Amino acid sequence: MKVIQALARYFPDKCGGIQVNLNELLPKLRTHDIDIQIAAANNGSQKEETYKYNDVEVYRYPVFPTPKTQPNHGQFPHGKFEYFANWLTNQKADIYHQHHWEVYCGLPHLRLAKELGMATVLTVHYAVPICQRITLMFNGQKVCDGKIDVVRCSQCADTLSKKLPAPMVKSLSHFPLDLLSRLPLPTSAYLPASVDDGNLGRFVRPFVVPAYVAARQNSLLKMAKYADRIVTVCDWLYKALLINGIPEEKLILSRHGISYTAQEKSLKTKQQSDPLKVVFLGRWDIYKGIDILVQAVKDLPQQVKIELVIHGITQDERYRQKIFNLIANDPRIRVNKELTRVELPQTLANYDLLAVPSQCLETGPLVVLEAHSLSVPVIGSNLGGIAELVRHGIDGWLVTANDTKAWTQALERLATDTNLLNTLRQGIKPVRTVNLQAADLATIYNNLQKQAEEKKQESF
Structure with missing residues (x-):
């Protein structure tokens, strides 16, 4: 069985969790007699490129010129x-099998695969569609149903x-996207949420955002039309797609796994005199909540023994500098x-x-x-x-996301109650592996291929 894995970017470019997981997953798929090829966009290039990465053939298709950010994730095919x-x-x-839903790898790519007669799978890895x-945070403050x-x-x-007024917003949602895409809009018009900085985009946004929202809604219907199966990697995303009219028979929940081998339970225990050693691993991004974590540690009483180490991944340099300023000289x-x-x-x-203060x-x-x-x-x-993977009081501790005081209180308790920390460590169960994924x-692939063969037989 031959399977194409399509993405908006791939190694050796700087990549994130989607590519990391897929890279670890591919060798395991081969044990199921699945031949894999990667197709990934090469933004800004005018030429094709083919190479091998970890013994998998990778085709990089050109995307030129660099397209504008589109709210509908590829209503119009990109250049080249x-x-x-x-x-293809x-x-x-x-x-x-497509892993992104954006202009570099979106609706036109999925639609073409379906038109060519391939069985189609799309994994939704994030809330962007x-x-x-x-962020799926209503007004940036509370969880939205999607x-x-x-x-x-x-x-x-x-x-x-x-x-x-609502009627005006509804009327603006009918603004033709083909015309909208040709307007010389400021970059800030495409931002996920408005920024009150007085620039032109702030005043343009009310006239274009409703059309962007409508385009998202329409693109989900197209996703359901051209994807035979839609894989979600968490429960909240499954429910959000369902509430937006994606047929349940097309939806499959399949969580990520990791490639680490099973570990024996750690025998180490924290002593009362030891500082609580806390680590953050992730991008320098405001949505990762590093500022909340840093402020929570700074607000701890000096007698609370704690060490916070941040291993940040380059992304938003301004946010990184903000964190350095916030840390100041706190040892x-x-x-x-x-x-x-x-x-x-x-x-x-x-x-x-x-x-993980996301x-x-x-x-x-x-x-x-x-x-x-x-x-x-x-x-x-x-x-x-996070709340789906961490069991509060059993293998971890869940905290109200944007409540700095709650983070401070939780960290103080974990730093001073050694029995609690040791109990959480012992409560951790074996994790899901890429073998299971x-x-x-x-x-999924075998069932789709079987259905395709049955349809062929029925047509004769």
């Missing part, structure tokens, strides 16, 4: 799309839209280098606690599984995928 189309046509693959804000509503979503994502907090995948397990195992709904994250595989408990935001996908 014909290269991807020609390549010649592959004669059985299954096409549903949420204009991309139901797309033009008025509600527009007013959530844009400050000035809140001041417009309990330090920033260390970005870790490689090879360095991560050994480093993580040296800590008492992993902190301010948005995560679909994983993988780092929770990685911590648990090393018998390291997690203190995390009581949101989304690969078995799930192999079953």
